[in-house]
Amino acid sequence: xxxxxxxxxxxxxxxxxxxxxxxxxxxxxxxxxxxxxxxxxxxxxxxxxxxxxxxxxxxxxxxxxxxxxxxxxxxxxxxxxxxxxxxxxxxxxxxxxxxxxxxxxxxxxxxxxxxxxxxxxxxxxxxxxxxxxxxxxxxxxxxxxxxxxxxxxxxxxxxxxxxxxxxxxxxxxxxxxxxxxxxxxxxxxxxxxxxxxxxxxxxxxxxxxxxxxxxxxxxxxxxxxxxxxxxxxxxxxxxxxxxxxxxxxxxxxxxxxxxxxxxxxxxxxxxxxxxxxxxxxxxxxxxxxxxxxxxxxxxxxxxxxxxxxxxxxxxxxxxxxxxxxxxxxxxxxxxxxxxxxxxxxxxxxxxxxxxxxxxxxxx
Numbered sequence: 088x089x090x091x092x093x094x095x096x097x098x099x100x101x102x103x104x105x106x107x108x109x110x111x112x113x114x115x116x117x118x119x120x121x122x123x124x125x126x127x128x129x130x131x132x133x134x135x136x137x138x139x140x141x142x143x144x145x146x147x148x149x150x151x152x153x154x155x156x157x158x159x160x161x162x163x164x165x166x167x168x169x170x171x172x173x174x175x176x177x178x179x180x181x182x183x184x185x186x187x188x189x190x191x192x193x194x195x196x197x198x199x200x201x202x203x204x205x206x207x208x209x210x211x212x213x214x215x216x217x218x219x220x221x222x223x224x225x226x227x228x229x230x231x232x233x234x235x236x237x238x239x240x241x242x243x244x245x246x247x248x249x250x251x252x253x254x255x256x257x258x259x260x261x262x263x264x265x266x267x268x269x270x271x272x273x274x275x276x277x278x279x280x281x282x283x284x285x286x287x288x289x290x291x292x293x294x295x296x297x298x299x300x301x302x303x304x305x306x307x308x309x310x311x312x313x314x315x316x317x318x319x320x321x322x323x324x325x326x327x328x329x330x331x332x333x334x335x336x337x338x339x340x341x342x343x344x345x346x347x348x349x350x351x352x353x354x355x356x357x358x359x360x361x362x363x364x365x366x367x368x369x370x371x372x373x374x375x376x377x378x379x380x381x382x383x384x385x386x387x388x389x390x391x392x393x394x395x396x397x398x399x400x401x402x403x404x405x406x407x408x409x410x411x412x413x414x415x416x417x418x419x420x421x422x423x424x425x426x427x428x429x430x431x432x433x434x435x436x437x438x439x440x441x442x443x444x445x446x447x448x449x450x
Contacts, residue, residue, distance in 0.1 A: 250380020
């Protein structure tokens with residue numbers, strides 16, 4: 088049975104998730120490895136999300152550093168599993184998104200797949216989003232087809248929620264094409280605010296947010312963003328929701344305690360997820376949560392409170408570690424590309440039709 092490796096570096100920029108899967112009639116997670124992102128590389132990738140001086144050369148250098156990090160992590164994982172590069176059919180590498188503007192017809196992920204193939208001796212499949220965008224789609228989210236393959240076996244309505252830097256939903260209803268879309272900010276604003284105010288990369292368990300109170304005036308201002316008024320297909324990124332966006336709103340309002348801003352940001356994430364879910368699939372029996380947000384106790388409790396008729400739980404309750412779902416998805420996407428299987432879903436992205444996603448860099 089063929090092995091595939093998935094490499095995922097999300098909008099939170101905390102590190103690289105590397106998952107080894109075995110792909111047969113089902114997807115089996117074999118092993119994982121996490122490589123933390125050095126602070127200097129994280130800062131450079133963040134800065135590349137907006138226009139700046141010499142950004143073409145800087146992005147080329149940053150992606151060389153990103154690929155070196157990924158290759159080191161892949162070799163570590165292979166050594167731990169006593170596997171040789173020739174035993175891996177392909178690496179599915181998402182790369183690092185630095186721009187995502189499907190309305191303007193482009194999305195940009197850097198990750199130098201040619202160099203990754205050279206450094207690992209393994210074929211690399213990358214650039215998964217561009218073909219869907221070329222076909223008129225959003226290019227995101229790409230995980231609903233994988234969520235359907237992984238969690239779609241049960242009857243009744245269920246949803247899979249990924250809370251990474253941004254939050255996205257996959258809606259799985261028996262007899263219907265899978266649906267899905269980005270809901271809005273996940274952890275991106277929570278991480279940015281605690282980094283600015285307390286020098287911490289993230290709010291562990293949502294403790295700081297839980298210590299504050301929601302400010303209705305601030306919450307109403309944040310919820311007024313036009314993105315929240317649109318229906319899917321839709322996707323978003325740091326181009327829309329960032330620290331500057333938050334400060335624009337804060338600048339028009341009275342001063343709030345920092346922990347109350349954090350509490351309001353968590354409420355923004357929870358409310359936009361719940362409102363999107365109730366609008367798109369009101370009778371949802373089960374909500375399975377993956378991504379870093381699945382570990383945010385305050386967030387999970389708030390979602391459960393807002394959805395009293397829905398069972399809210401981590402994907403771990405269905406046998407899949409929430410930290411590795413996205414990395415597994417890109418390993419699976421590499422499999423789909425090599426097998427000529429369409430992996431986008433027009434019901435999710437709005438593309439003109441099914442497309443095989445990814446570009447192949449042979450070993």
